[in-house]
Amino acid sequence: xxxxxxxxxxxxxxxxxxxxxxxxxxxxxxxxxxxxxxxxxxxxxxxxxxxxxxxxxxxxxxxxxxxxxxxxxxxxxxxxxxxxxxxxxxxxxxxxxxxxxxxxxxxxxxxxxxxxxxxxxxxxxxxxxxxxxxxxxxxxxxxxxxxxxxxxxxxxxxxxxxxxxxxxxxxxxxxxxxxxxxxxxxxxxxxxxxxxxxxxx
Numbered sequence: 001x002x003x004x005x006x007x008x009x010x011x012x013x014x015x016x017x018x019x020x021x022x023x024x025x026x027x028x029x030x031x032x033x034x035x036x037x038x039x040x041x042x043x044x045x046x047x048x049x050x051x052x053x054x055x056x057x058x059x060x061x062x063x064x065x066x067x068x069x070x071x072x073x074x075x076x077x078x079x080x081x082x083x084x085x086x087x088x089x090x091x092x093x094x095x096x097x098x099x100x101x102x103x104x105x106x107x108x109x110x111x112x113x114x115x116x117x118x119x120x121x122x123x124x125x126x127x128x129x130x131x132x133x134x135x136x137x138x139x140x141x142x143x144x145x146x147x148x149x150x151x152x153x154x155x156x157x158x159x160x161x162x163x164x165x166x167x168x169x170x171x172x173x174x175x176x177x178x179x180x181x182x183x184x185x186x187x188x189x190x191x192x193x194x195x196x197x198x199x200x201x
Contacts, residue, residue: 002109003158003165003175006030006118009037011169018070020083020153021045022169023120027155027197028090030118035090041070044086050075051139059136061145077151080193083120087197100194105184109159112196118155118167122193123186125152125170127178130189151190 007029011022015037025037041047047069048060060067065082068075080099087097100108100119112119124130131149138145158165163177187194 001158001160002113004030004113004116004118006155006157006167008167008174009169010172012172015041015070015169016073017068017075017077019125019169020066020078020120021070021086023153023155023167024083024087024195026167026169027118027120028087031091031095031197033090040086040090044089045070045078046082046085048139050136057134057136058139058142059145061138061140062147067147076147077153079191080120080122080195083153084195087195091197094200095197096200098196098198100196102192103194105156105164105180105187108156108194108196112198113156113158117197118157120153120195121156121166121187122151122153122190123183124150124189127182127186130186148190156194 006026009022009026011018015022021041022037025040028035046065048065050059062079063081066078080101084097084099108119128150135144135146154166154168157167164180164183165175165177168176
């Protein structure tokens with residue numbers, strides 16, 4: 001069993017859709033960056049609101065900005081490139097932020113957890129089934145985008161023979177474990193998105 005001791009932050013009450021930001025800040029705090037969740041959201045995270053035009057919902061591309069606001073429970077979230085960009089603004093030249101989307105979880109364990117580094121990891125809230133939808137038209141291009149609901153982001157901090165361990169901001173009480181097969185299935189449902197941070201040089 002391997003488990004990293006990472007400072008825990010809950011998203012409950014204050015950041016109902018802020019799981020990506022809270023997970024990023026837990027990682028930053030672990031690395032010694034004294035940044036708060038509010039500071040991360042307000043100074044570094046790109047957010048874009050939804051608009052209704054001619055009875056149609058238009059919204060941002062979650063690969064480019066947060067869809068709505070992490071403070072609003074009716075809004076959505078964002079994908080790995082948005083968190084990578086925000087982290088790069090905070091982290092400066094000491095670390096490299098790497099979008100590890102598509103890498104197997106075992107690879108993440110070997111290259112990050114075993115090296116003492118947590119991983120920002122997308123799956124589904126409480127490991128629920130993913131739900132296809134809702135849809136909106138992307139601001140700028142007008143193309144239809146389909147969100148996969150129950151999207152959730154956590155910080156992968158450890159593993160044993162049968163489970164992965166997470167600082168799960170949604171749970172409100174620190175480290176939680178989920179069965180490996182279930183985690184990998186839910187991770188796949190959210191495009192196997194993950195972000196790692198490595199010291200340069």
